[in-house]
Amino acid sequence: AAGVIQSPRHLIKEKRETATLKCYPIPRHDTVYWYQQGPGQDPQFLISFYEKMQSDKGSIPDRFSAQQFSDYHSELNMSSLELGDSALYFCASSSVISGNTIYFGEGSWLTVV
């Protein structure tokens, strides 16, 4: 079965640079979530989209923005990167047909040096 696809899997950026992460949800899933997970921490909710509209916002810094496109893929844009942004970024998707269970991608490792 198709899963949530994230790219790139690994990314190294310097401080103050910009990074873009991409997420392709499971086909026919209408909701996308972004999470940030630091070492040894639980996933922290950043932002979610339902039917291409932002549905909820968590602890997402103002330097970050995200959107969901017409084909339901989503991108997380991170600017003015800081060392503390180094983390594993997960995308997840869900839909009513999946019982609202969220399924996670394998994550994108961002390292800021």
Added chain:
Amino acid sequence: EDQVTQSPEALRLQEGESSSLNCSYTVSGLRGLFWYRQDPGKGPEFLFTLYSAGEEKEKERLKATLTKKESFLHITAPKPEDSATYLCAVQDATGNQFYFGTGTSLTVIP
């Protein structure tokens, strides 16, 4: 304030030694409680969804139960390959957010 607390933080078991992991929650209107398994550097892998008190679900050596205040993940006769972090998450009535606990790191020793 919605909260999810998991205990213990870490658990070491001998192979074959059964035990339970706890997830306590306070949420304004529970839509669902989810259990995930996470291996280091990988995305959380979905295990179970529980929707109402009294519900139970099983998969191989794992069994999840739900009450109005907490959920248990029972591990029967664990094997070393069950070693992972087990995350509990609750979805509130709005359905917009999932609140994660900090996880239980399980190590099963051969």
